[in-house]
Amino acid sequence: MTIFSKKKKTICHICGRNDGTKKYGVGAAGQQRYYCMHCNKTFQTTYIYKGKEFNIAAQVEALWEKHHTPEQISTELQVPLVKVKSLVMLLEEKDV
Ligand SMILES: [Zn+2]
Numbered sequence: 001m002t003i004f005s006k007k008k009k010t011i012c013h014i015c016g017r018n019d020g021t022k023k024y025g026v027g028a029a030g031q032q033r034y035y036c037m038h039c040n041k042t043f044q045t046t047y048i049y050k051g052k053e054f055n056i057a058a059q060v061e062a063l064w065e066k067h068h069t070p071e072q073i074s075t076e077l078q079v080p081l082v083k084v085k086s087l088v089m090l091l092e093e094k095d096v
Helices: 052-065 070-077 081-092
Strands: 021-026 032-036 041-044
Touching: 052 070, 052 081, 070 081
Parallel strands: none
Antiparallel strands: 021 032, 032 041
C-alpha cells in the first residue's frame, strides 16, 4: 500500500489549492492554461507567480514528490508544519 500517487497535481498559482484546477485551453505561446474554481482565475504552468503562497506550495510539492516527510519539508523550507501538512493533504487528495 502506498500513499504516493504518480499522478501530477496542478496547484493553483493564486490560492495554492489543487482540488479546483482544471485544464483551460492553451495560452498564446502554446502553454497549458488552467482554471481554478476557487479563485475563478486562469493561470499558466509556465507563469511564475510572485506570490509567496505559490512559492511555498510549489516547493512543498517538489519536496513531497521526492518523498520527504512533512517534518523534513517544514524544516527545510522553514514553513510551519501545519501549513506543510495542509498542502500535503491537498496533494494526497484523489480526483473525484
Ligand atoms: Zn485558486
